[in-house]
Amino acid sequence: MSTAPRLPFLKGHGTENDFVIVPDPDGRLELSAAAVARICDRRAGVGGDGLIRVVRSSAHPEARGMADRAEWFMDYRNSDGSIAEMCGNGVRVFARYLQRAGLAEAGDLAVATRAGVRRIHIAKDAGDATRPGEAVAASDGPITVVMGRAALPGPGPDGEITVTVGERSWPARNVNMGNPHAVAFVDDLAQAGDLLAAPAVYPASAYPEGTNVEFVVDRGPRHVAMRVHERGSGETRSCGTGACAVMVATARRDGADPAVTGHPVTYTVDVPGGRLVISERPDGTVEMTGPAVIVAEGEIDPAWLGAALG
Numbered sequence: 001m002s003t004a005p006r007l008p009f010l011k012g013h014g015t016e017n018d019f020v021i022v023p024d025p026d027g028r029l030e031l032s033a034a035a036v037a038r039i040c041d042r043r044a045g046v047g048g049d050g051l052i053r054v055v056r057s058s059a060h061p062e063a064r065g066m067a068d069r070a071e072w073f074m075d076y077r078n079s080d081g082s083i084a085e086m087c088g089n090g091v092r093v094f095a096r097y098l099q100r101a102g103l104a105e106a107g108d109l110a111v112a113t114r115a116g117v118r119r120i121h122i123a124k125d126a127g128d129a130t131r132p133g134e135a136v137a138a139s140d141g142p143i144t145v146v147m148g149r150a151a152l153p154g155p156g157p158d159g160e161i162t163v164t165v166g167e168r169s170w171p172a173r174n175v176n177m178g179n180p181h182a183v184a185f186v187d188d189l190a191q192a193g194d195l196l197a198a199p200a201v202y203p204a205s206a207y208p209e210g211t212n213v214e215f216v217v218d219r220g221p222r223h224v225a226m227r228v229h230e231r232g233s234g235e236t237r238s239c240g241t242g243a244c245a246v247m248v249a250t251a252r253r254d255g256a257d258p259a260v261t262g263h264p265v266t267y268t269v270d271v272p273g274g275r276l277v278i279s280e281r282p283d284g285t286v287e288m289t290g291p292a293v294i295v296a297e298g299e300i301d302p303a304w305l306g307a308a309l310g
């Protein structure tokens with residue numbers, strides 16, 4: 001019988017961007033990239049677009065400097081085991097986990113991420129479901145995250161950004177929401193193809209750490225829909241930071257930059273897994289509201305993980 005420590009986990013999602021949540025309050029676990037990839041494997045593991053380790057900020061070297069502002073740190077990994085700075089859907093699911101575990105109450109809280117501290121509001125009741133007709137429990141109500149300001153680097157010395165899939169190319173906007181995004185407006189989301197491989201992004205020098213790529217179409221006034229290919233995870237059903245990047249790029253395209261107009265602007269962003277509502281204020285702060293659901297709780301067999309890793 002294995003003597004390896006038990007590894008409790010939960011499974012959750014935000015607009016069907018799904019995560020394995022691993023509580024590790026004292027930061028004792030060492031999860032290698034290979035272990036994360038194995039756990040996130042949809043056939044041989046638990047399955048998820050990413051893994052979220054829940055660590056006390058004071059117990060993590062990357063978060064200690066934020067411990068006075070946020071008790072908890074979101075250690076986010078993509079499904080291939082790579083580290084990401086930020087996950088917009090993940091941070092809502094993280095907040096939902098804290099609420100469910102009795103570590104936070106509905107209302108306001110702050111969470112430390114590699115992109116900095118994010119302020120979060122957990123609605124006290126179910127409020128508006130993001131899918132019409134969907135039954136939601138009180139604990140499934142919307143969560144709002146203050147996502148910080150977008151950075152929009154202009155064209156670098158190597159020129160404008162281009163996204164290519166097969167024979168087609170589109171100009172794209174470089175938007176950084178703590179993590180990198182290339183946002184391309186297309187005529188039809190099907191033009192992005194099966195997205196089994198990462199779209200080519202030129203010039204590579206614009207994204208030294210790689211990038212997430214969003215494809216966007218208009219749905220109506222202040223309403224768009226998108227698909228995403230995530231760095232480190234492939235095509236997912238949603239990306240919160242990606243939806244924020246899309247909102248900001250669309251507002252600039254529409255001449256609705258709040259810093260210029262002096263008015264906040266709100267867009268509805270449909271993703272394959274649901275709907276996010278995103279606003280930008282005149283000071284550039286972006287806020288995202290969407291659902292976050294915990295669906296299961298269990299224990300990873302340490303013997304399996306050990307054997308799987310050889």
Ligand SMILES: N[C@@H](CCC[C@H](N)C(=O)O)C(=O)O
Pocket residue numbers: 017050078083084085086087088089090179180212230231232233236238239240241242
């Ligand atoms: N799905 C996330 C983004 C996760 C990180 C991303 N793949 C990256 O590597 O930057 C979201 O909801 O924002």
